[in-house]
Amino acid sequence: MILAIIENAFLSLIGSAIPASAVVMLAATGAMLGERVGVLNLGQEGLIGIGAVYSVIAVLSWGVESPWLAMLIGMIAAAVAGLIFAVCVVAFRASQVLVGLALALGGIGLSNQLGVNRNGTPIQTLFREVNPGGVLDNNDAVSAFFFHDPVVYIAYVGLPVVLYFVLFRTRHGMNMKAVGENPAAADAVGVSVTGWRIFYSVLGAALTGAGGAYMVLSFTPTWSPDIARGRGWVALAVVIFAGWRPGWAVAGALLYGSMISLDTTAQARGWGLPFMGASDLSFFLSMLPYVVTLVAILIPAGAVKLGRRVRSTAAPAALAIPYSREER
Amino acid sequence: MTGESTRSSVEARGVSKAFGGVAALDAVDFEVRWSEVHALVGENGAGKTTLCNILAGIYRADAGQVIVDGAERDFRSPAHAIDAGIGMVHQHFRLVEPMTVAENIHLGWPETPGVVSQRALNERTEQFMVEMGLRVDPTAKIWQLSVGEQQRVEILRVLARGARVLILDEPTAVLTAKEAEELFAVVRDLAAGGLSVIFITHKLREVLAVSDRLTVLRHGIREITRPTEGATASEIARLMTGEERVLNVEHRVVTGDPALELRGVSALNDRGITALHDVDLTVRSGEILGIAGVSGNGQTELAEVICALRGLESGAITVDGADITSMSVRAVTDIGVGHIPEDRIGMGMVLSAPVKDNAVLHSYWTEQFSQGLNLNRQSVIDFAKKLVETARVQTRSVFATAGQLSGGNQQRLVARREALAADRLLVAAHPTRGLDVNAAQEVRSTILDKRDSGCAVLLISDDLDEVLLMSDRIAVIYEGRIMGVFEAAEADREHIGLLMGGHSITEAVA
Numbered sequence A: 001m002i003l004a005i006i007e008n009a010f011l012s013l014i015g016s017a018i019p020a021s022a023v024v025m026l027a028a029t030g031a032m033l034g035e036r037v038g039v040l041n042l043g044q045e046g047l048i049g050i051g052a053v054y055s056v057i058a059v060l061s062w063g064v065e066s067p068w069l070a071m072l073i074g075m076i077a078a079a080v081a082g083l084i085f086a087v088c089v090v091a092f093r094a095s096q097v098l099v100g101l102a103l104a105l106g107g108i109g110l111s112n113q114l115g116v117n118r119n120g121t122p123i124q125t126l127f128r129e130v131n132p133g134g135v136l137d138n139n140d141a142v143s144a145f146f147f148h149d150p151v152v153y154i155a156y157v158g159l160p161v162v163l164y165f166v167l168f169r170t171r172h173g174m175n176m177k178a179v180g181e182n183p184a185a186a187d188a189v190g191v192s193v194t195g196w197r198i199f200y201s202v203l204g205a206a207l208t209g210a211g212g213a214y215m216v217l218s219f220t221p222t223w224s225p226d227i228a229r230g231r232g233w234v235a236l237a238v239v240i241f242a243g244w245r246p247g248w249a250v251a252g253a254l255l256y257g258s259m260i261s262l263d264t265t266a267q268a269r270g271w272g273l274p275f276m277g278a279s280d281l282s283f284f285l286s287m288l289p290y291v292v293t294l295v296a297i298l299i300p301a302g303a304v305k306l307g308r309r310v311r312s313t314a315a316p317a318a319l320a321i322p323y324s325r326e327e328r
Numbered sequence B: 001m002t003g004e005s006t007r008s009s010v011e012a013r014g015v016s017k018a019f020g021g022v023a024a025l026d027a028v029d030f031e032v033r034w035s036e037v038h039a040l041v042g043e044n045g046a047g048k049t050t051l052c053n054i055l056a057g058i059y060r061a062d063a064g065q066v067i068v069d070g071a072e073r074d075f076r077s078p079a080h081a082i083d084a085g086i087g088m089v090h091q092h093f094r095l096v097e098p099m100t101v102a103e104n105i106h107l108g109w110p111e112t113p114g115v116v117s118q119r120a121l122n123e124r125t126e127q128f129m130v131e132m133g134l135r136v137d138p139t140a141k142i143w144q145l146s147v148g149e150q151q152r153v154e155i156l157r158v159l160a161r162g163a164r165v166l167i168l169d170e171p172t173a174v175l176t177a178k179e180a181e182e183l184f185a186v187v188r189d190l191a192a193g194g195l196s197v198i199f200i201t202h203k204l205r206e207v208l209a210v211s212d213r214l215t216v217l218r219h220g221i222r223e224i225t226r227p228t229e230g231a232t233a234s235e236i237a238r239l240m241t242g243e244e245r246v247l248n249v250e251h252r253v254v255t256g257d258p259a260l261e262l263r264g265v266s267a268l269n270d271r272g273i274t275a276l277h278d279v280d281l282t283v284r285s286g287e288i289l290g291i292a293g294v295s296g297n298g299q300t301e302l303a304e305v306i307c308a309l310r311g312l313e314s315g316a317i318t319v320d321g322a323d324i325t326s327m328s329v330r331a332v333t334d335i336g337v338g339h340i341p342e343d344r345i346g347m348g349m350v351l352s353a354p355v356k357d358n359a360v361l362h363s364y365w366t367e368q369f370s371q372g373l374n375l376n377r378q379s380v381i382d383f384a385k386k387l388v389e390t391a392r393v394q395t396r397s398v399f400a401t402a403g404q405l406s407g408g409n410q411q412r413l414v415a416r417r418e419a420l421a422a423d424r425l426l427v428a429a430h431p432t433r434g435l436d437v438n439a440a441q442e443v444r445s446t447i448l449d450k451r452d453s454g455c456a457v458l459l460i461s462d463d464l465d466e467v468l469l470m471s472d473r474i475a476v477i478y479e480g481r482i483m484g485v486f487e488a489a490e491a492d493r494e495h496i497g498l499l500m501g502g503h504s505i506t507e508a509v510a
Helices: A002-036 A045-059 A067-089 A096-114 A139-148 A148-170 A171-181 A183-188 A192-218 A231-241 A246-270 A281-308 B048-055 B079-084 B099-108 B119-131 B147-160 B177-192 B204-210 B231-239 B299-306 B329-334 B344-348 B355-359 B377-390 B407-421 B437-452 B465-469 B493-500 B505-509
Strands: B007-020 B022-033 B037-041 B063-068 B072-073 B088-089 B165-169 B196-201 B213-218 B221-227 B259-269 B272-285 B288-292 B312-318 B337-340 B425-429 B456-461 B474-476 B480-488
Touching: A002 A045, A002 A139, A002 A148, A002 A171, A002 A231, A002 A246, A045 A067, A045 A096, A045 A192, A045 A231, A045 B377, A045 B456, A067 A096, A067 A192, A067 B165, A148 A171, A148 A192, A148 A246, A171 A183, A171 A192, A171 B099, A192 A231, A231 A281, A246 A281, A246 B272, B007 B048, B022 B037, B022 B063, B022 B196, B022 B213, B022 B221, B022 B329, B022 B493, B037 B048, B037 B177, B037 B204, B048 B088, B048 B165, B063 B312, B063 B465, B088 B147, B099 B119, B099 B147, B119 B147, B147 B165, B147 B177, B177 B196, B177 B204, B196 B204, B204 B231, B213 B231, B221 B231, B259 B299, B259 B456, B272 B288, B272 B299, B272 B312, B272 B456, B272 B480, B288 B465, B288 B493, B299 B337, B299 B425, B299 B456, B329 B337, B337 B407, B344 B407, B355 B377, B355 B407, B377 B407, B407 B425, B407 B437, B425 B437, B437 B456, B437 B465, B456 B465, B465 B493, B480 B493
Parallel strands: B037 B196, B037 B213, B088 B165, B165 B196, B288 B456, B288 B474, B337 B425, B425 B456
Antiparallel strands: B007 B022, B007 B063, B063 B072, B213 B221, B259 B272, B259 B312, B474 B480
């Protein structure tokens, strides 16, 4: 009996953690793309908002009926924001930190403004869960792990596999890493540092925008102000936790997602146990994802400090450093 | 030597280039032939690297033409130059440290297969190495290699891409003597195989050893291009440096009250180890006391304790009788102590600030430049302009940032500023390090003028020639101890050399 309750709770945790962290996963992949070529975009939070609000507008105001098309519109909007960011920091060599923060705050403000009349309007155009039908039994365990919408599969399997392949098995990936590690070296052998940095900043922004779109087209599914609620920042932390490796980002995102789900599951089930003098656990649980994120980033940082420099998990050496060929 | 072909491979015609308004190259003509090693010779800042960066597509010329194999080319990026068969190996290697040799050779190369495995890359690399007759372990990470091996990777990478003109920028600067010999052999082989090699250097021995022809640049202007055969080292040296101003230094014996006095001074270095042991020194007004010693024997700490940048463990320091032991840096500056620091860029100036602000970096609070909280901008600008003029600092204007100045000009600026600030004592740490001959002479003249005007000078240098040339008295430092002090007249080079190496006076005299 107890076992069944625990199992039940665990499965429902997993079942909700996976989609809950898909947003983080998409944003982390987007951030990682930029960072691999040396561009740190702190504006993830704003890009999620922009991706989300334009998907909402597409559905509610433009009558878009396909969730894919709505997501694409959200991605394009985020990509435009990403392009503005990239032009500022790559072409004009503005501080990536400052422009990134401006994008985070500006993106949140812009999306809240655009979404102001659409608060709480339910969205009907949703991604549907994939049900493999006869192949698997429709029991709780299977559905918790495997019955999700296609975006989840893309975020957790498709993107990491593709990105891993590109980064570690292709000429293109080798050049990408060189741009992030030593742009002068890449430039000297004819790789266009500016071009690649802009391209991957924009592509990364589009992926983060897809994360925002996914929130409103499946997860929430409605617009509410400040929709990202810190997921953009968490995505940046997940990239560090993952040591800029796509596979590890899955682990990082799921860790974060489980904490979010723990919070919502606990609230739904009324696990209002007294804790540390507080009348219930909910504030502690709401805080937990961020505490765990903080601890998770300290692990690789600590490993670098304790052991000899762990090269495979170190940040790209030229991260956040603008490149100029004629500098003396 | 070789060079039966006289057809030119690459040519620069009337090429000019300026940085921050200062000309680095002024209408330079430069021509290299197939099958030759062409030495490009000049002092620091002569424009050698700038010229080659233009040939390699890294910089674009402000004026002039680049002609490759008879056709005019306009390189917009290094990729264009590589396509035209021109490859450059930079003084600071352009390698990606966490990657392997094989990966670095295949970086940014269109012939690298789109989908690659480490094994395939290693095999391809092995194959090139056999073809080129140069070897490095393809699976090694760059950071694991010696500097000579890294250079070989750079050369292999350039050759693998089909470079027919190879530019080597100061290739021996980082090599051991043995590695340099190996490099010379490689370079000769490549030229014998029909390639052009441009060999940038300021070492005359190398020019004579390796090149078929040579071109001398000075201050961005071509002095001469000639066959190496028949050239002498002294002739090339004269062309490189121009007519030298020979410094005539009259050594003096000064008596009188000491301007600077150290009594029993001991101090720790940054790692907490005793760097100065019980040092006693005296410098009188109007004399230069030179500190001779091998780098790292406490010279840095000595300069720092005198300028109040480092605390004492014991002992006392007085300037004109005033105890400065517990004074702040500003107080010490205010009583007339100037300091030309060893680390000019880190300690001597603020690179991102304009020249005018750097000119008043430690006098801006004086009445000359400020009233209360207000800075008198005009007086700062006037002062900076005068300083720039008298120190012969080449800059577009006093509003340009210090970072835009070349190293020599930065040094001139700091040296003159500190000399002006020094009423009683000037501490000059390695004041001419990294300067070419003429700039060094100017800085030395500045210091000598200071002495003649009655200022006390403490000169720290690891160049014994400089110490012997400039000093009225010489103190030798070894492991933080003063091994002996001599009048210039009685200073014996060999004797001082022995003391610098840690022998005691009795051993040295015996």
